[in-house]
Amino acid sequence: MASQPLMASANVELLNTPALHSTRAAHSVITNLQPLNDGYLLTGERGLLLQWRADGHWQQQDSPVSVGLTAVTLLADGSAVAVGQDAAILRRTRDGAWQKVFDGYDLSRLQINAQEARRDQLQQLIDDTGNNAEDDADIEELEYQLEELEFALEDSQAELESGPNKPLLDIVVAGGNRLYAIGAYGTLLRSDDGGDSWQLRSASLDNPDRFHLSAITRSDDGSLYIVGESGLGFVSRDGGDSWETMDLPYDGSLFGIVSQAGSGNLVAFGLQGHVLVSRDGGNSWQHHKVEAGASLLGGTIDDSGRVVLVGHGGLIASFAIAEPAVISVRKHPSGAAFSAVAVQGEQLILAGQFGVTAWNMN
Known part of the structure; x- marks a missing residue:
């Protein structure tokens, strides 16, 4: 679940332009992989969606957009939802067809609606406080909040006119048909119908500086975890x-x-x-550092508790969850920046800068 560069599309029509098929698709930039029964579902640059097997066989799927896609998740009924640049959200039905169900224009409209409602609420609080306060401190603080909100509302309205620029970076199934998608500037979206429609839930996070949200995961007990910029972290039980x-x-x-x-x-x-590393569901954490010092972009924990993390410069770090201070470091000969990894038997499935490949761990 890797954080991707924050960028706007050079041409907003990429949101409405189907991705080109390529004979080199499996060697394009791959951002994320999701295990399937017979392989992996991958996302990548320029709207890339493909199914890949460890024997090297792959098939590119028709994608309705040409913006980069950053993450994908599978629902219990066999459908899938992918997210990407310019707040694109795609949904694949059980028959295999991908459709765009949401994009940055929709996000801007949701933000404008929320900001207008909050503006009206703040103005009412100012009016009520003005009638009851003994000093001006309360009113001054509310007026400051209102001024900041007016600036944010202007930004959202300008973005709606100029085109989307906020990427979504990760997505998770929270149980049943509920999903959460997260991204730049503190964006948190929720769907309760398997990805067909989305609600803005950013205000439910204590994130006044709108730090970027990079990754989200769900544990077996249903808890949800988000991490992001500036050491930001959230949990929902x-x-x-x-x-x-x-x-x-x-x-x-x-x-x-x-x-x-x-x-x-x-x-x-x-x-x-x-x-x-947390061994108690996020209540306490230990801090460690890979000596190589390269940034880590993707990772996995297998059933035995073996952790594998990948990142820049071909870095592959591994350790046992019970001994996080003992970290083994290797470098892939390609030197590629890897954004995602999966363990399949004695092989690592590595996805990143130069596509996807299987690599023997021993």
Whole structure:
């Protein structure tokens, strides 16, 4: 679950232009992979969607957009939802057809609606406080909030006219048909119908500076975890209805978080090789660092508790979840920046700068 560069499309029509098919698709920039019964579903640059098997066989799927796609998740009924640049959200039905169901224009409209409602609420509070306050301190603070909100509203209205520029960076199934998508500037979106429609839930996070949200994961007990810029972290124990801030022992950018099946084990990772490990569902964390110092962009924990993290310069770091201070470091000969990894038997499935490849761990 890697954080991707924040950029707007040079041409907003890319949101409405189907991706080109290429004989080199499996060697394009791959951003994320999701295990399937017979392989992996991959996302990548220029709207790339493809199914890939470890024997090298792959098939590109028709994609309705040409913006970069950053993450994909699967629902229990066999459908899939992918997210990407310019807040694009695609949904694949069980028959295999991908459709765009949301984009940055929709996000701007949701933000404008929320900001207008909050503006009206603040103005009413100012009016009510003015009638009752003994001093001007309360009114001054509310007027400051209103002024800041007016600036944000102007930005949202300008973005609606000029075109989308906020990428979505990750997505997770929170149970049943509920999904959450996260991204730049504190964006949090929720769907309760399998990805067909979306609601803005950014205000449910204590994130006044609108720090970027990079990655989200779900543990087996249904808890949801988000990490992002400036050591930001959130946890929800009720399916996303409410969120609490996590106290993380690192204040730099985190690009990913993964959970181990059947346990409370979590690993978050990010800038310059920083690694955070929790053995109790995010209540407490240990801070470690990969000596190589390269940024970590993707990771996984297998059933045995083996953690594998990948990142810039072909970095592959691994350790046992019970011994996080003992980190083994290897470099892939390609030197590629890897954004995602999966373990398949004695092989690593590596996705990143030069596409996707299988690599023997021994």
